[in-house]
Amino acid sequence: MVSVGRHENITLLSYSEIESVSGYVGNFTVSVRRKPRYVDEDTCTGCGTCVEKCPWKKIPAEFDLGLGNRPAVYFPFAQAVPRVPIIDKQNCAYFQKGKCRACEKFCQTGSINFEQKEEVIDLKVGAIILATGFKDFEARRIEQYGYGELDNVLTSMELERLINTGGPTTGEVLLKDGRKPESIAIVHCVGSRNKEYHEYCSRVCCMYSLKLAQLVRDYVGADVHEYYRDMRAFGKGYEAFYERVERSGVHFTRFDQEIPGGGLQVSRHNGQLKISSTDLFTGEPNELLVDMVVLSTGIEPQADAAQVAQIFSISRGPDGFFLEKHPKLAPVETTTDGVYLAGACQGPKDIPDSVAQGGAAASAALSLMDAGHVTLEPFTTYIDQSKCCGCRTCERVCPYHAIEMVEQDGRTVAYVNEVLCKGCGTCVAACLGQAATQNGFTQDQVLAEIVGIMSSLKLPVMPQQEVV
Numbered sequence: 001m002v003s004v005g006r007h008e009n010i011t012l013l014s015y016s017e018i019e020s021v022s023g024y025v026g027n028f029t030v031s032v033r034r035k036p037r038y039v040d041e042d043t044c045t046g047c048g049t050c051v052e053k054c055p056w057k058k059i060p061a062e063f064d065l066g067l068g069n070r071p072a073v074y075f076p077f078a079q080a081v082p083r084v085p086i087i088d089k090q091n092c093a094y095f096q097k098g099k100c101r102a103c104e105k106f107c108q109t110g111s112i113n114f115e116q117k118e119e120v121i122d123l124k125v126g127a128i129i130l131a132t133g134f135k136d137f138e139a140r141r142i143e144q145y146g147y148g149e150l151d152n153v154l155t156s157m158e159l160e161r162l163i164n165t166g167g168p169t170t171g172e173v174l175l176k177d178g179r180k181p182e183s184i185a186i187v188h189c190v191g192s193r194n195k196e197y198h199e200y201c202s203r204v205c206c207m208y209s210l211k212l213a214q215l216v217r218d219y220v221g222a223d224v225h226e227y228y229r230d231m232r233a234f235g236k237g238y239e240a241f242y243e244r245v246e247r248s249g250v251h252f253t254r255f256d257q258e259i260p261g262g263g264l265q266v267s268r269h270n271g272q273l274k275i276s277s278t279d280l281f282t283g284e285p286n287e288l289l290v291d292m293v294v295l296s297t298g299i300e301p302q303a304d305a306a307q308v309a310q311i312f313s314i315s316r317g318p319d320g321f322f323l324e325k326h327p328k329l330a331p332v333e334t335t336t337d338g339v340y341l342a343g344a345c346q347g348p349k350d351i352p353d354s355v356a357q358g359g360a361a362a363s364a365a366l367s368l369m370d371a372g373h374v375t376l377e378p379f380t381t382y383i384d385q386s387k388c389c390g391c392r393t394c395e396r397v398c399p400y401h402a403i404e405m406v407e408q409d410g411r412t413v414a415y416v417n418e419v420l421c422k423g424c425g426t427c428v429a430a431c432l433g434q435a436a437t438q439n440g441f442t443q444d445q446v447l448a449e450i451v452g453i454m455s456s457l458k459l460p461v462m463p464q465q466e467v468v
Helices: 002-006 049-053 093-097 102-106 156-163 205-220 238-247 305-311 351-371 393-397 426-430 443-456
Strands: 016-024 027-034 119-125 128-130 153-155 183-190 223-228 251-254 264-269 272-278 285-290 292-297 339-341 381-383 403-408 411-416 436-438
Touching (some): 016 305, 205 238, 223 272
Parallel strands (some): 128 339, 183 223, 183 292
Antiparallel strands (some): 264 272
16 A cells, blocks of 8 residues: 555545546546545655644544544554544544644644645546445344443454554453453354345355454463354365364354254353353254353445445445446446446455455456447447437436437437447337337337247248238
C-alpha cells in the first residue's frame, strides 16, 4: 500500500464515497463525494503530533472493535495510506463546544483546517473495479452463544485484536476480571452453513480458527478446544497446518447445529462458561467448562451492497454478494461492460484467492484499455423512430438503462445506446407501437425459425401469409 500511495500515476481518494456512476464502458463518469478530514492532505506529513496531543482520548476505537480507545483526531488504522489523520467531528471539543484546538496549536506544518468542506469530484474513467469487501456476521443474532450477554464471549476478530502486539492490550489476552485464561473454546460456523442465517460456507472460518488456536497455544499457553462441524482445509498446505495444530495439543469436538440434539449452547456456570453439545462421533452429550469462548463469525455482504449494485448497475446473487457474468468463463466480469469484481464482494474468499482475483480484474481492465475498442453484442435492439410515440415504456423497463429519450424533428422519441444494450428483448416485448425490434430476432426471422422447426418435424405448415 505504501508503494501504491507513492506511485505517480495512482491517486488515492480515501475517506470518500461514490455518489453516482453514469456512462458506459470506456466512458464512465464517476461522482465522488470527499468527506472533510479537517486536515490538509497536501501539507500533512503524518507525524502524529496532533494525535498525541489531543486531550480527548476516551473514544472507543473502531479499528479495535471498541476494545481500546482513541483520541478525537486519529488515524483510521495503523497502516492507513495515505497517512493523514481525521478529526472526529462528533467528538471533537472544538466542534461541540467551540474550545480546545490543541491539534492546531501543536501542528508544525499548519495542516489543521477546521473550515474544510465536503466536495464532489467528477472523474472520467474507462473501467471500474469493485473491491468493497465484506462484513462480519453479527454474533448477537445467535442468542444461544451468549455474545453480548455473557462476559468473556468474544468474536474471532476481537481475539485477533487482543492477541496482536499492536492491539489495545499490546498482545496480552485477559479475562474481564484481569486473569489470564487457562482454557479457551473456539466455535466454528457462527452464522454460516445455517438455514436460519446463511446457508453458504464462509470458507475462511476453519483456517483462521486454527490460526487463532495456534497463536493461543504459543503466546497465551491456554488449552484450546475447537468445536467444528466439518474441517474444510481446502488450500495449499492447509491440511498440513491442520495436522500441525492437532499435534500441538488442540482438542477437536465435532457438532452440528442443524441436527436435532447436535446443537451447541453457551451458559454461565460457577464463574466459568459451560459449553453443552452432542459429540456427533459418539452421540454422547458433552459438557465443558472454559474461561473464554471465541465465536468464529462468517462472512456477509456489506450492509450497502444493494445500494452499490444499483449505482453500478450490476446484479447480486441470492446470497447478496455481487454476481459475476459467468462463474467459469468470466469470473471477474459483470453484466455491465467495463465493471469488474475483485475479492470477497463477489463471495467468501481467503487472502490468496482475493489477491489472485485482484490481479485478474486488473489484467482484464488493462486489456480493455489497451485494445482501444470494445466488442458489442450482435443482438441489440433498435428503435424505428418513425413509429415511436414517446410513451417511455421501453425506457422504464430496460434493466441496463440503455434507452434514453431524445428530441428529433420536434418529437420526443426513444434511442438505444448499443454499447449498453445486452439484447435481452424486454423493450421489444413491452413496446406498444411495435417500434422496437431486436437485431437477429425480427418478426420475419422468428416466424421463419418456427416454420423451419415445424418442417423438420414434418408438421403441417400454414401458408406464410396466414401465419400470425
